[in-house]
Amino acid sequence: MHISEGVLSAGVIATSTVVLAPLIINSIRKLHPDDVSKVALLSALFFVVSTIHLPLGVTSVHFMLLGIIGIMLGWHSFTALLIALLLQAMLIGFGGISSLSANTLNTGIGALTGFYLFKLLKDRLPTIVVSFLVGFVPILVASVGIAVALLFSSEDFLIVAQTALIAHLPLAVVEGIMMVFLFKTLQKYQIKGLNI
Amino acid sequence: MRVIILFLLPIFIYAHSLSVTASYENKELFIESFYGDGNPCKGCFFRVKKDDKKVFQGNLDHEGVFEQEVKLTAPFDVHINGGMGHWADVIIEGNEMGEESDVTNSTNTMMNSIDETKIRQIIRSELNKQNTKIESLIEKNKSNTEKMLIGLGYILGIFGLWQLFARKKEK
Numbered sequence: 197m198h199i200s201e202g203v204l205s206a207g208v209i210a211t212s213t214v215v216l217a218p219l220i221i222n223s224i225r226k227l228h229p230d231d232v233s234k235v236a237l238l239s240a241l242f243f244v245v246s247t248i249h250l251p252l253g254v255t256s257v258h259f260m261l262l263g264i265i266g267i268m269l270g271w272h273s274f275t276a277l278l279i280a281l282l283l284q285a286m287l288i289g290f291g292g293i294s295s296l297s298a299n300t301l302n303t304g305i306g307a308l309t310g311f312y313l314f315k316l317l318k319d320r321l322p323t324i325v326v327s328f329l330v331g332f333v334p335i336l337v338a339s340v341g342i343a344v345a346l347l348f349s350s351e352d353f354l355i356v357a358q359t360a361l362i363a364h365l366p367l368a369v370v371e372g373i374m375m376v377f378l379f380k381t382l383q384k385y386q387i388k389g390l391n392i
Numbered sequence: 393m394r395v396i397i398l399f400l401l402p403i404f405i406y407a408h409s410l411s412v413t414a415s416y417e418n419k420e421l422f423i424e425s426f427y428g429d430g431n432p433c434k435g436c437f438f439r440v441k442k443d444d445k446k447v448f449q450g451n452l453d454h455e456g457v458f459e460q461e462v463k464l465t466a467p468f469d470v471h472i473n474g475g476m477g478h479w480a481d482v483i484i485e486g487n488e489m490g491e492e493s494d495v496t497n498s499t500n501t502m503m504n505s506i507d508e509t510k511i512r513q514i515i516r517s518e519l520n521k522q523n524t525k526i527e528s529l530i531e532k533n534k535s536n537t538e539k540m541l542i543g544l545g546y547i548l549g550i551f552g553l554w555q556l557f558a559r560k561k562e563k
Contacts, residue, residue, distance in 0.1 A: 200479045202471075229558035236551030243543050279550060283543045289410055289480050 198246075198284070198299055199342060201292025205349040212298040212345070216274065219304070223275045231272065238265045239276035242303075243283060247290070250367075257367045262303060262334035263375050266310030273307035274300060302341030306334035323383070324376055331375025335368035412480040414470045415524040417517040421448075422524055423458040425472045425480060432456025433474050442468040 204212075227235065245259040265273050278300045284290040291299045310330045317326045343357035410433060412425040421440075425433035433456040440448035440462075447468065452458050472480045 198478075200473060202479075227558075229555055229562055232551050232555040232558060236547055239551070240544050240547045243547060244540060247540055247543075279547060280543075283546050287539050287543050287546075290478060292479065 198281070198291030199295040199345060201285075201294055203292075203349060203353075204295050204298055204345060208298060208345050208349050209294055212301045216278075216297045216301050216304075219271070219274045220278060223272045227272055227275065231269075235269060235272050235276045238269055238273075239280045241265070242277060243280040246280070247284065247288060257363050259367070259371060259374075260303060260306070260335060260338065261331075261371065261374075262306040262338060263310035263314075263330035263332075263371065264378060266307035266334060267314045267330065269307070270311045271308065273311070274304040277303045277307065298341075298345045302338045302345065305341055306338030309337045310334040323379060327376045327379035328372040330379075332368045332372035335364055335371050339364035339368075410472060410474040410478040410480040412470065412472045412482045413524050413527045414482045414484055415520045416464060416466055416468075416484045417520045418513055419461050419463060420517065421458065421460060421462045421464065422521055423452065423470055423472070424524065425452055425456045425474070427474065427478070433472060437473045439471045439473075440464060440468055441471060 241261060242265060245261055247258070249258045262273075265276060269276055278296070281291055281296055281299050281303070282293075285292050285296060310333065313333055314326065314330050317329065321329075339361050342360050346353035346357040346360070410425065410427055412423065412433075414421070414423040416422070423438060425436055425438075427433065432454070433452055434454050436452045436456065438450060438452065438458065439446055442465065447464060448462055450458060450460075452472075467483060467485050470482045470484065474480070
């Protein structure tokens with residue numbers, strides 16, 4: 197799901213940086229000291245789960261848990277994801293520094309989709325449906341973001357973009373199912389501040 | 393507790409970082425690349441760059457290895473693309489032992505019929521390849537969990553400092 201170093205065009209890098217910068221600045225300015233530990237926890241969660249790759253035919257995919265990150269952090273998801281993706285690029289070689297803003301923006305928008313989806317649907321649909329959608333939709337949104345970034349960089353990436361979309365469909369389903377179980381567990385323990 | 397177990401369990405599933413080792417000796421380029429779990433980077437695409445300009449490109453074989461005579465001038469960078477966001481770089485420095493080709497065999501009269509310089513070059517080339525393979529084995533044994541723990545340490549440090557400064561500012 198990470199876009200590699202040197203893949204994106206200068207235009208895409210510049211655009212994603214310009215869009216991401218105010219979101220990060222706003223998040224840092226508004227982050228209450230009490231919420232820093234929550235951002236750290238979810239940044240660590242994303243860092244760990246997205247380092248683990250599952251083989252899928254000729255390629256591999258990884259978990260992201262963007263839904264739960266979005267629900268718990270809202271707009272602060274961008275900060276948590278930026279730190280996790282920066283460390284992945286520097287320590288493990290996933291993604292890259294030049295593609296950091298695009299990767300953060302894609303995953304962040306996915307997490308934000310989960311946040312608003314949950315807000316919108318939690319009182320309207322059964323929990324099992326809401327939890328599945330909160331796991332499923334953010335992955336699709338993030339993979340569409342990746343595909344768009346690749347296509348805007350070069351038309352040669354059409355096949356790669358299509359592969360990224362198709363490869364993440366099964367992952368989205370698995371994350372949806374995972375989210376159903378995660379919601380059940382979190383509901384059972386009624387974790388403070390989660391409001392699930 | 394269950395939630396914590398659910399979050400930590402994936403650490404023990406294998407992870408895919410990409411490593412690369414390479415050598416260039418007697419115009420022979422040797423590259424080996426593999427993922428964090430030791431699996432070879434099968435058929436991965438690589439690029440050789442000198443001063444940010446592409447000078448050579450190719451694909452690794454099914455064992456994640458490339459071994460071929462290529463006309464290059466060190467130093468240069470080898471960039472491997474493992475697909476889906478995985479990449480790795482290695483820099484090949486200039487050959488420090490290159491000057492040894494000037495050594496003559498005048499002291500050894502018994503070896504008149506054999507070109508000593510040539511033998512030295514062959515031995516050096518073979519040793520270099522073996523060294524690269526040993527380096528590659530050492531890299532393979534480095535745990536990816538270790539890198540993940542380092543990352544988690546950084547996260548803890550970054551946000552710990554953040555909280556510290558935020559609290560001080562609040563006071």
